[in-house]
Amino acid sequence: xxxxxxxxxxxxxxxxxxxxxxxxxxxxxxxxxxxxxxxxxxxxxxxxxxxxxxxxxxxxxxxxxxxxxxxxxxxxxxxxxxxxxxxxxxxxxxxxxxxxxxxxxxxxxxxxxxxxxxxxxxxxxxxxxxxxxxxxxxxxxxxxxxxxxxxxxxxxxxxxxxxxxxxxxxxxxxxxxxxxxxxxxxxxxxxxxxxxxxxxxxxxxxxxxxxxxxxxxxxxxxxxxxxxxxxxxxxxxxxxxxxxxxxxxxxxxxxxxxxxxxxx
Amino acid sequence: xxxxxxxxxxxxxxxxxxxxxxxxxxxxxxxxxxxxxxxxxxxxxxxxxxxxxxxxxxxxxxxxxxxxxxxxxxxxxxxxxxxxxxxxxxxxxxxxxxxxxxxxxxxxxxxxxxxxxxxxxxxxxxxxxxxxxxxxxxxxxxxxxxxxxxxxxxxxxxxxxxxxxxxxxxxxxxxxxxxxxxxxxxxxxxxxxxxxxxxxxxxxxxxxxxxxxxxxxxxxxxxxxxxxxxxxxxxxxxxxxxxxxxxxxxxxxxxxxxxxxxxxxxxxxxxxxxxxxxxxxxxxxxxxxxxxxxxxxxxxxx
Numbered sequence: 267x268x269x270x271x272x273x274x275x276x277x278x279x280x281x282x283x284x285x286x287x288x289x290x291x292x293x294x295x296x297x298x299x300x301x302x303x304x305x306x307x308x309x310x311x312x313x314x315x316x317x318x319x320x321x322x323x324x325x326x327x328x329x330x331x332x333x334x335x336x337x338x339x340x341x342x343x344x345x346x347x348x349x350x351x352x353x354x355x356x357x358x359x360x361x362x363x364x365x366x367x368x369x370x371x372x373x374x375x376x377x378x379x380x381x382x383x384x385x386x387x388x389x390x391x392x393x394x395x396x397x398x399x400x401x402x403x404x405x406x407x408x409x410x411x412x413x414x415x416x417x418x419x420x421x422x423x424x425x426x427x428x429x430x431x432x433x434x435x436x437x438x439x440x441x442x443x444x445x446x447x448x449x450x451x452x453x454x455x456x457x458x459x460x461x462x463x464x465x466x467x468x469x470x471x472x473x474x475x476x477x478x479x480x481x482x483x484x485x486x487x488x489x490x491x492x493x494x495x496x497x498x499x500x501x502x503x504x505x506x507x508x509x510x511x512x513x514x515x516x517x518x519x520x521x522x523x524x525x526x527x528x529x530x
Numbered sequence: 531x532x533x534x535x536x537x538x539x540x541x542x543x544x545x546x547x548x549x550x551x552x553x554x555x556x557x558x559x560x561x562x563x564x565x566x567x568x569x570x571x572x573x574x575x576x577x578x579x580x581x582x583x584x585x586x587x588x589x590x591x592x593x594x595x596x597x598x599x600x601x602x603x604x605x606x607x608x609x610x611x612x613x614x615x616x617x618x619x620x621x622x623x624x625x626x627x628x629x630x631x632x633x634x635x636x637x638x639x640x641x642x643x644x645x646x647x648x649x650x651x652x653x654x655x656x657x658x659x660x661x662x663x664x665x666x667x668x669x670x671x672x673x674x675x676x677x678x679x680x681x682x683x684x685x686x687x688x689x690x691x692x693x694x695x696x697x698x699x700x701x702x703x704x705x706x707x708x709x710x711x712x713x714x715x716x717x718x719x720x721x722x723x724x725x726x727x728x729x730x731x732x733x734x735x736x737x738x739x740x741x742x743x744x745x746x747x748x749x750x751x752x753x754x755x756x757x758x759x760x761x762x763x764x765x766x767x768x769x770x771x772x773x774x775x776x777x778x779x780x781x782x783x784x785x786x787x788x789x790x791x792x793x794x795x796x797x798x799x800x801x802x803x804x805x806x807x808x809x810x811x812x813x814x815x816x817x818x819x820x821x822x823x824x825x826x827x828x829x830x831x832x
Binding site for chain 1: 541544545547548549551552553555556557558559560562563565566633636637639640641643644645652654655656658659661662663664665666667668669670671672673674676678679680683710713714763764767768770771772773774778788791792795796801804805808811812815819822823826827
């Protein structure tokens with residue numbers, strides 16, 4: 267058995283990544299379709315992007331989604347980083363299993379269950395549903411993803427650097443600022459972006475936890491998709507894909523700049 | 531954040547913040563689900579009549595527990611439609627999970643064979659679809675699978691078929707949707723399990739006379755078992771409760787329990803029944819969830 271890529275492996279890679287990317291590429295391509303029928307090519311046009319700008323309801327929903335995502339990602343990053351430290355650095359404290367279980371469960375729990383459970387809690391507590399209840403829902407999911415990402419960084423991290431700083435007389439707070447924080451910052455940024463996109467993307471939890479006047483973008487897109495294909499959905503999808511693509515590119519460049527020797 | 535003792539009150543705070551958040555917003559809500567599931571439905575706002583109230587004294591609780599309303603559970607358990615929906619969710623999720631494994635395994639394997647400097651980029655490429663909107667990815671498949679969709683258009687113009695194939699609004703479409711959406715969750719654990727393997731083991735096996743196929747079955751697959759298990763659980767558990775995929779790609783006859791829960795809640799406004807469905811769905815997933823939790827919690831012990 268030889269190492270390296272054979273043409274068989276290359277074919278598998280091409281097929282696999284083709285399966286993942288061709289459908290997304292087609293959504294983007296057909297957003298520039300002049301025809302009103304999505305699957306009939308009628309020449310190149312950017313008219314659907316123009317008509318997006320006139321769609322008040324969609325713009326309103328986009329603004330709600332962006333604000334929710336910012337708030338949820340910020341909260342998730344703080345709470346998730348704390349959770350990562352507790353899991354990675356605090357040894358076997360009492361209730362560690364419960365805590366770890368709580369951090370990992372939302373990653374796989376069906377969203378309809380999380381959404382319904384949260385809604386019933388909010389109703390039970392007599393809280394008005396709206397902006398902040400969606401933020402709470404998304405933060406619960408986001409903090410778990412941030413915890414996983416930051417924990418992975420912490421576990422591959424040379425503690426000798428921190429010890430050296432302390433041996434040289436740095437206080438724990440100074441050590442944290444000068445050594446620990448710069449080393450985990452790329453992971454925190456990646457976690458922030460992940461929590462942001464998860465929130466921006468979530469439809470199920472938002473549907474349960476939103477109230478009047480706080481319709482999010484995915485809720486709007488969903489109700490349009492149910493009515494049928496329209497080129498406008500392709501256009502808004504393309505914008506979202508571009509947005510995420512740029513964010514991912516920025517994250518990977520930052521990661522490379524900040525941690526050139528992390529692999530060692 | 532050092533290993534030394536003086537910061538222990540700070541540590542307590544660092545632990546308390548996420549712990550309290552998860553207790554409040556993740557664990558506590560399940561208590562409410564159980565409470566509502568044991569209530570009677572009512573035409574009021576909110577639409578249920580609680581049987582249990584947390585302000586009751588303990589003496590009253592004893593009496594009330596005796597008179598708890600299990601009628602929602604009765605309804606859900608005895609109604610054939612729910613049973614069919616549970617079974618069909620399990621079946622579709624199981625088939626889709628196996629298909630995902632069959633596609634992801636060769637892909638992850640080929641990724642580990644790529645030159646080292648490619649691998650980070652390939653991993654990035656495998657994760658990136660997870661970052662693009664779930665709804666958009668499902669929408670893409672509506673575009674492809676509809677009767678007047680792109681696949682039928684292409685096949686018709688190539689002369690391979692004369693009538694459009696009906697793929698949209700079928701169980702096949704739901705399976706494709708699940709496989710496509712959850713593929714990254716399967717690729718990642720498989721890739722990290724396969725990448726860790728020492729190639730010297732395969733060389734040793736072939737030196738000892740094993741054929742490549744035999745070496746693959748006796749060495750590569752058994753060593754990848756933790757990754758396979760993780761991938762299976764990461765796909766299967768959420769797929770059983772999936773709502774968006776069967777709703778947008780499935781037909782009106784595609785039964786899945788996430789969809790039943792949704793329509794009880796949003797269309798029928800029957801909160802107690804929706805809660806009972808959620809409790810039973812959770813019960814159904816209890817065993818895979820426990821295996822998953824054990825694997826994650828022990829796998830990340832510092």
